[in-house]
Amino acid sequence: MSSRERVLEAIDGTPGAPVPCCFMMFRALSDRCQDEYEFATRQMELGLDTRVRLDDLPVRFSPEVSVHESVTAGDPPVVTRVYETPAGSLAVSVKQIEGWPFGDHLPLFSDFIIPRAVQFPVSAPEHLPALRHLLTPPGDDDVRAFLAEGNRRKRFADDRRLLLAGGWRGERSVPGEDENLVGTNFGTVSVVDTLMWLCGGTQPLLWAYDEPDFLRELIGILEEWNRSRLEVHLEAGVDIVFRRAWYEGTDFWSPPLYRELILPTVRRDVELAHEAGARYAYIITTGMMPVADLILEAGVDAVVGIDPGQGKGTTLQDVRDSLGGKVGLWGGVSGPLAVEEGTEGEVRAAVEEAVSVLGDTGRFILSPVDNVRADTERSWRNVRVFVDTWRSLTRASS
16 A cells, blocks of 8 residues: 555545545754655654645735735844835834744744734734735646646656645745745635734634624635635646634634624535645644534635644544544644653653554554754654654554
8 A cells, every 4th residue: 555545534434444644734844855845755754644745835915916025123133024005005113023934024824923013914904905916816827837836846756655735834944035925834725824814813813703794805805816826726726725724713603693704604615625636624722622524614624734742632532532433534643742751661651652542543653743853862753763663553453
């Protein structure tokens, strides 16, 4: 059985399917690789079930848009980026406090913006016409280049019988690729995550009650834009697309708001992916349990990011009771707590527990959640323990 077949069978729920091991993200390894082809090859050499990822499409503004960046001295300094559009200007400012990784640059999207923002670019209905000038559909040249590279990656994946994945690359863009995405684990399908990057983590929740029409219109703009990009990924013939949903859980939204505002966007994307013959994966690591039934209602094929260590209410048994056997489950072990910081014994025990609790559902893919970032001796030793433990458990059950 090929790696691609193992992962798809685990997603679809084939009875008796073996537990594959496919890392969600593996920053410690990807930073050592020059491109996606080397990254996939080195994962295969480790014995992992590997996916070949498509890159993000570039983010292009309307030709009439001009961008100006400046830094205001202070303690701390403040970086400001202004977008001048035919429909008005949008401005975003952040404090350069500890941990800001971009120097005097300020990308359009980044998790680093939210806790440091002095001003977000979208804060009122009158900003929406200008926003439309920033969120333009992919241009013909970008689509042609994307599909050409997509064809190369599809041939590479087919030759090695690997999964071809789109919608979410899972690693940062590098300087020079796209100045609007530098520093971003962006992803084509990221409606509510994009909302939070543009507006902050608090204001959209207040708009849901105070200005619901504005919020619905804003989400509609983001969904339309993401849809235009998702369609290109599906045209490339991917086996699976991923939706970023880290900001879609009940750490932020109540179940009624999820049903009203988020569920319809997920359902429409799922339908589009299924029409193209692709599976649809939903990345959410915390706050999922109160909306588990709604996630199932949307028709997603896999819930990615099952983290028993850092998630809220996501013990393996709770996840099994609510979702086990009903949808593919991807994760099972905390990357930071177990692989990066744990002992070999703790890693071994975490893998054994994940496979024991979720493995016999027939719909489980083992992975550290979300990432293995630390390029340290301990981290690499624990990666080897992680993989060796999975192999021994898989052999024992076969």
